Amino acid sequence: MILDEKRNLIVAGAGTGKTTTILAKVLYLIKSKKCMEEEILLLAFTKPAKAEMEQRLEKKSLSKVKVSTIHALGREIIGQVNGKPPKVTTELSSENDKLNAFITKLTNQLDQNSSLHSDLAKYFSEYLVPFKPESDFKNGGEYLSWKRMNSLVTLNNDWVKSYGELKIGNFLYVNGISHLYEDDYKAMHGRFNDFYRPDFFIVDKAVYIEYFGIDIDGNTSPWIDNKKYHSEIVWKRNIHKEYGTNLIEITYQDLIDDVWQKKLIKQLSDLDINLKPISNSDIVERAKIINDSRIFNRFSKLVSQFLTLFKSKSLDINKLIEDNRNNPRNNTFLRIFNYIFIEYEKVLKEKDSIDFMDMLNQSSNFIKESQYRPEWKYIIVDEFQDTSFAQYDFINNILAVNEDTKLFCVGDDWQSIFAFSGADYHYMTDYKEYFGVANFWSKVTGKKQEATLISLDETFRFNNMISHTTGEFIQKNPAQIKKELRSPNHLLTTNESVIIHWGHGGNEKMITQWLDTYSRDKFFKNKNLLILARYNFEYKNLSKQFRDFISDQWSLNGKVNFNSCHSSKGKEEDIVLIINLTADFLGFPSNVIDDPILELVKTVNDEEYLHAEERRLMYVAMTRARHQTHILCDLIKPSVFGLELSALEYKTKVYKNNSGLVSCPKCKKGFVINKTKNSNKKAFYQCTRAEVCDYVAASCMCGNLLLRDKNDKIECENKKCKEKYIACGKCDFGILVKRESKNNKFTPFFSCHTFPKCKKSSPHLPT
Numbered sequence: 001m002i003l004d005e006k007r008n009l010i011v012a013g014a015g016t017g018k019t020t021t022i023l024a025k026v027l028y029l030i031k032s033k034k035c036m037e038e039e040i041l042l043l044a045f046t047k048p049a050k051a052e053m054e055q056r057l058e059k060k061s062l063s064k065v066k067v068s069t070i071h072a073l074g075r076e077i078i079g080q081v082n083g084k085p086p087k088v089t090t091e092l093s094s095e096n097d098k099l100n101a102f103i104t105k106l107t108n109q110l111d112q113n114s115s116l117h118s119d120l121a122k123y124f125s126e127y128l129v130p131f132k133p134e135s136d137f138k139n140g141g142e143y144l145s146w147k148r149m150n151s152l153v154t155l156n157n158d159w160v161k162s163y164g165e166l167k168i169g170n171f172l173y174v175n176g177i178s179h180l181y182e183d184d185y186k187a188m189h190g191r192f193n194d195f196y197r198p199d200f201f202i203v204d205k206a207v208y209i210e211y212f213g214i215d216i217d218g219n220t221s222p223w224i225d226n227k228k229y230h231s232e233i234v235w236k237r238n239i240h241k242e243y244g245t246n247l248i249e250i251t252y253q254d255l256i257d258d259v260w261q262k263k264l265i266k267q268l269s270d271l272d273i274n275l276k277p278i279s280n281s282d283i284v285e286r287a288k289i290i291n292d293s294r295i296f297n298r299f300s301k302l303v304s305q306f307l308t309l310f311k312s313k314s315l316d317i318n319k320l321i322e323d324n325r326n327n328p329r330n331n332t333f334l335r336i337f338n339y340i341f342i343e344y345e346k347v348l349k350e351k352d353s354i355d356f357m358d359m360l361n362q363s364s365n366f367i368k369e370s371q372y373r374p375e376w377k378y379i380i381v382d383e384f385q386d387t388s389f390a391q392y393d394f395i396n397n398i399l400a401v402n403e404d405t406k407l408f409c410v411g412d413d414w415q416s417i418f419a420f421s422g423a424d425y426h427y428m429t430d431y432k433e434y435f436g437v438a439n440f441w442s443k444v445t446g447k448k449q450e451a452t453l454i455s456l457d458e459t460f461r462f463n464n465m466i467s468h469t470t471g472e473f474i475q476k477n478p479a480q481i482k483k484e485l486r487s488p489n490h491l492l493t494t495n496e497s498v499i500i501h502w503g504h505g506g507n508e509k510m511i512t513q514w515l516d517t518y519s520r521d522k523f524f525k526n527k528n529l530l531i532l533a534r535y536n537f538e539y540k541n542l543s544k545q546f547r548d549f550i551s552d553q554w555s556l557n558g559k560v561n562f563n564s565c566h567s568s569k570g571k572e573e574d575i576v577l578i579i580n581l582t583a584d585f586l587g588f589p590s591n592v593i594d595d596p597i598l599e600l601v602k603t604v605n606d607e608e609y610l611h612a613e614e615r616r617l618m619y620v621a622m623t624r625a626r627h628q629t630h631i632l633c634d635l636i637k638p639s640v641f642g643l644e645l646s647a648l649e650y651k652t653k654v655y656k657n658n659s660g661l662v663s664c665p666k667c668k669k670g671f672v673i674n675k676t677k678n679s680n681k682k683a684f685y686q687c688t689r690a691e692v693c694d695y696v697a698a699s700c701m702c703g704n705l706l707l708r709d710k711n712d713k714i715e716c717e718n719k720k721c722k723e724k725y726i727a728c729g730k731c732d733f734g735i736l737v738k739r740e741s742k743n744n745k746f747t748p749f750f751s752c753h754t755f756p757k758c759k760k761s762s763p764h765l766p767t
Contacts, residue, residue, distance in 0.1 A: 004034065007451035009384070009431045010410040013485040014470075014623040015461025015572065018410050019049075022380055023056055025408055026065060029378060037064035041376040043395075044069055045383035049570070053382070066376070070391050074359035081366045087353040092344065099307070100300040102347075106340050107300075112281045116339050119332050121280035124287040125155060125170045127329040128295060130596050131163060134213075134252070140223030140692030142610070144583075145640045147691060151294065151585040155286050156181070161691055164211040164255050165199055171261060174283055176276030177268075178203045184682070187243040196239065197684070198247075205273050209248045209264075210236060216253045223692045228757070235756045246271055294585060302595055303340055305420045306333075309601035310341070311357035312390045312422035317341060320600060333597050357422075360390040367397040374398045377405060384411030388422030389603045392434065407435060410456075413481050414474045417566060417617045424603045425616075429481055455483055461572050462626055463489040465497035469650045474619040476644075477609045496653035497628050500646050503657040504635045507538065507580055508546055513657065514577065514632065515553045528558035530573035532621050534588040536564045538580055565621040576625035581642045582634035589614030589641060611640070635661060636671060636688055662707060662717075665733050667693040672705065698725075698735040698753035706735050706753075728752040730760040 012018045026042065029035055042065055044050035054067050068076070079085030092099055110117045129150045137143040152160050154169030158181035165181075172179045182197040185208075200209035212233055213220055220226045240247040248267045254260035265275070288296045310317070317338050324330035348354060354362065366372045379398065381387070387395075399405050409431070416425035427434050436451030459467060464487045474480055491497065503510045511531075518524060531550070533539040539562040542550075551560045558574065565578070565588075581588050589611040609615075618641055622629045633642030635658055646654045664670040670689035676682065685697035685705050698706040704718040712727035714735055728734030734752035751761035 004406070005450060005452045006406050007431075007435045008406075008408045009428065009435075009451065009453045010408075010456050011428075011453055011481055011483060012410055012412045012456040013459055013483065014412065014415065014620075015459040016412075016456045016485070017460060018382065018412070018456070019053065019056070021456060022053070022382055022410055023060070025380060026057065026062065027060065030062065035377040037062055038066065039375070039377040040065045040380065041073075041374075041378070042067045042380045043073070043382065045386050046570075049382060070394065071356050071359045074363035074394065077363040077366055077372050078354075078359065081371050086359075086362075087351070088359070089348060089351065089353040089355050091351070092347065092355060099304045100297070102344070103300045103303050103340055104296070106343055107284070107336075110339075112279070116336060117280050117284070119335050121174075121283040123299070123329075123332050123336065124295070125174045125283055126167070127332055128287075128299065129163065129166060130329065131255075133256070134221045137221075140221070140689075141640070141643070143221070143223070144689055144691050148583040148637055149585050149587060149590070151291055153291050153295070154181075155283065155290060157290055158182075162211065162213060164213065164250065164252060164260070167255065167260065168200060168209060168211060168250060168264065171264065172200065172202075173286075174278055176278050177273065179209075182684075185239070187245050196236070198236070202273060205246075205271060207246045207248065207268075207271055207273065208240065209250065211250050213252045215251075215256070225694075228694070232756070298585070302597065303337060306337060306598060306601060307341065307344065308357065308420065309422055309598065310337075311355070311361070312388050313601060313603065314361055314390075315601060324600070330597060330600065334600075357390060360394050364390070364394040364397050367394075367401060370401075374401055374405075377402075379405060379407050381407070381409045381411075384409035385413045385416035385425050385428045386411070386418050386423040387427040388424060390422065392427050396435075409435075414616060415569065415620050417569065417613065417620055419602075419613050426603065429479060457483055457485055459485045459487050462623060463487055463491045463495075463497055465491050465493070465495055465651065466623065466625060466629060469496075469498040469645070469652055470619050470622045472650055473622070473645065474615060477612050477615055479609060479612070480616075493651060496651055497625075498622060498645065498650070498652045499628060499630045500633060500642060500652050500654045501630060501657070502633050502635050502638075502642070502646075502655065504661060507542065507632075510632045511546075511550065511577075511579060514630065515550065518630075519553045519557065524557045524575060526558060527574035527627065529554050529560045529575045529577060530568065530571070530624060531560065531562045531577045531579060532565050532568055532624070533562075533579050534565055534590060534617075535586060536567075539564070565617050568624050569620050572624050572626060574626050576621065576629045578621050578629065578631045580634070581631055581639040583637040583639050587637070588618070588639055615641075636673065662697075662705065664689070664693060664695050665708070666695040669693070670695075672697045674705075694757075695733065696754065698737055700725075701738075708733065708735055728754075728758060728760050731758040734758050734760065736760070 010021060012021070022042070026040060029040060030037060042053060044053055044067065047069060050067055050069050057063065057065055057067065075085055075088065092102055107120060110120060129152065132146065134143065137146065152163065152166045154160060154166060155173040156169055156179070158169055160166050160169055160181065169181065180201045180203060182199065183201050185196040185198055198208040199211050202209070213224065218230065220229045237247065248264065250260050250264060254263055268275070317334070321331065321334045321338065324334060363372070367374065376398070379395065381395070395407070399407060411428050413425045413428045416423055416428070431453060432451045467485045467487050471485060475482060501510070501514060503513060531539060547562070554560050561573070563571070631642065631645065633639055635656070645652055658671070662672040664672055664687040667687060667689055670687040670693055672685050672695070673688055674683045675686045675690070676684045683699055683703050685699055687693040687695040700706050700716040700718065700721055701723050702716065702718055702721045704716050704721065706725060707715050707717060708727050714725040714727060716723060725735050725737065728736055731752060731754060734754045736750045737753045738748060738750055740748035749761055752758040
């Protein structure tokens with residue numbers, strides 16, 4: 001690059017040759033005698049990137065150029081000032097979950113009678129999942145995605161349908177009230193109890209609780225049929241009145257007004273139901289085992305990420321607590337965090353060591369206080385999109401020492417995927433504000449530091465079809481820098497290079513089906529395969545036997561490697577297979593990073609675009625491929641990314657394997673599955689999109705699913721079953737089923753299984 005302004009930013013793209021560009025810049029500076037080798041500082045983001053750059057410079061006989069990771073440079077500066085290099089902790093590293101383990105250990109050691117232990121119990125029972133008003137969701141699909149990712153499972157181990165039910169369920173559990181979730185309404189004595197399942201049943205007192213999703217004006221969420229919902233509320237009230245059972249009602253408005261708990265306590269008291277709170281210790285211990293320990297691990301990871309961002313910005317914990325005294329959730333979390341932070345710093349001091357954040361903070365202060373004076377004329381920064389606040393402050397302090405020092409940065413904001421370690425891509429997207437004319441030091445000195453931005457937009461890795469699909473996908477976020485990558489490898493638009501595969505049955509089944517289809521295809525001859533997962537455990541949990549099977553199946557083509565999407569950054573391969581795109585807490589996109597508590601420690605709190613970081617991670621994964629990217633998507637819990645990429649505008653090829661699944665006849669988007677997780681309970685067949693689709697299927701006398709085809713023919717899913725049924729003639733989805741009383745209170749008759757939606761009934765089975 002011939003440009004030699006004070007502040008340069010090269011806006012690059014995947015596969016555009018960032019390293020080559022940096023090397024060319026160094027060669028230009030030396031050959032043009034702009035500076036000597038030792039007057040250049042080249043900052044790499046990772047050790048492998050540093051090693052690669054050093055090797056390439058050595059081949060050009062440029063060994064005097066200073067090449068370092070920014071953290072290593074910070075450690076070196078501290079060593080020069082103090083006379084010896086500091087010891088860097090490995091025991092509290094965020095790598096390999098060591099920091100998470102340390103946090104878990106600290107929470108386990110809390111005095112069970114302390115206020116902090118009470119805070120911890122309160123957090124797990126009330127605040128683990130942050131409240132998000134339904135008005136914040138654009139549609140039912142977005143709400144459904146949020147719900148799936150947040151794992152709405154109560155301490156009673158009940159998977160509930162709404163945030164309101166989560167709050168009620170946890171309240172009942174922590175107050176020692178034995179209850180069942182969505183159990184049959186026993187009072188109807190078999191008449192319609194296979195249809196009506198109240199939200200909560202208090203066992204000892206035969207009291208029922210219903211959570212109704214209506215506001216003060218009686219409005220439901222926009223994606224819910226308001227009229228139908230209210231008719232069901234009326235029907236439920238009448239049923240309880242008819243059978244003399246007590247019903248407690250809590251509404252969405254009660255949640256908004258924060259009166260739901262007071263209202264529930266009063267009504268329970270009126271029915272002589274006393275609260276018997278369990279101990280804080282029991283609540284915490286329960287949280288550790290729910291959902292295979294994921295609930296507890298979620299908290300540890302959140303604290304770990306918060307700690308990294310907190311130290312990166314050198315924030316004051318007491319000020320944070322004071323500023324959030326009126327926010328119960330934030331305040332509870334901060335009190336727990338304060339304890340963990342104090343213990344964390346205590347261990348560092350005892351071991352006479354520092355962490356990665358200290359490397360930058362301390363060295364930056366030494367520069368600011370003139371205890372160390374850098375003499376570089378040019379600072380070149382690679383992977384600039386991964387700059388954190390601490391790194392920004394460090395670089396800015398170096399620039400402030402010598403006004404003539406020039407800054408040359410290369411990065412791709414589309415590939416900024418390390419927010420969990422403090423990276424903030426806004427330093428790149430708002431480069432002129434942070435390093436240009438509006439720069440702080442420019443204002444102090446009165447000298448403008450004009451910033452120049454140019455694009456590096458020709459990719460040599462992948463074809464134009466991958467470029468189109470991935471470019472359209474990443475630029476849905478308007479905050480990303482707009483650009484269009486050009487590729488010399490131009491395919492016809494009919495040659496889709498991103499292929500979406502919808503299926504079900506788990507990783508091994510879907511990977512096997514994919515291999516059966518493609519491993520012998522001549523297109524893949526002599527092409528290597530890279531299998532990517534959102535999380536390390538997803539590919540590490542694949543058995544050695546199954547990995548060997550994959551390698552054997554692909555051996556006629558080439559080699560197979562496995563990696564996480566994060567670790568794949570900077571790599572490339574012929575064919576990429578991204579596995580397990582699903583909507584779940586540990587799905588893709590993940591919801592871990594979206595916790596609003598992190599807004600307290602982020603540099604810029606305007607990341608309003610949903611799943612912005614996860615979108616960039618998906619972009620990184622898709623752009624590792626030279627020829628084709630294949631994506632395996634779960635039909636039962638469809639990822640919003642999978643759904644989006646299946647749209648025509650992305651020019652992807654989409655395959656759907658729904659064999660063995662029954663499509664919902666009503667919404668046409670979900671599938672009918674047994675929602676009863678307890679195998680000892682009666683099966684309950686419902687649409688997978690139950691929160692936005694109210695379809696409930698009929699079950700046979702044998703317990704299996706009944707199917708009604710477009711010709712109104714009824715079949716039992718169990719092909720050996722001989723039971724006979726006919727379609728309801730009044731509605732489109734109903735099946736007439738027999739209603740009978742176990743104590744002979746009424747004469748058996750047949751009615752539509754969708755009652756009360758359809759009130760069709762008959763004294764005998766129609767012929």
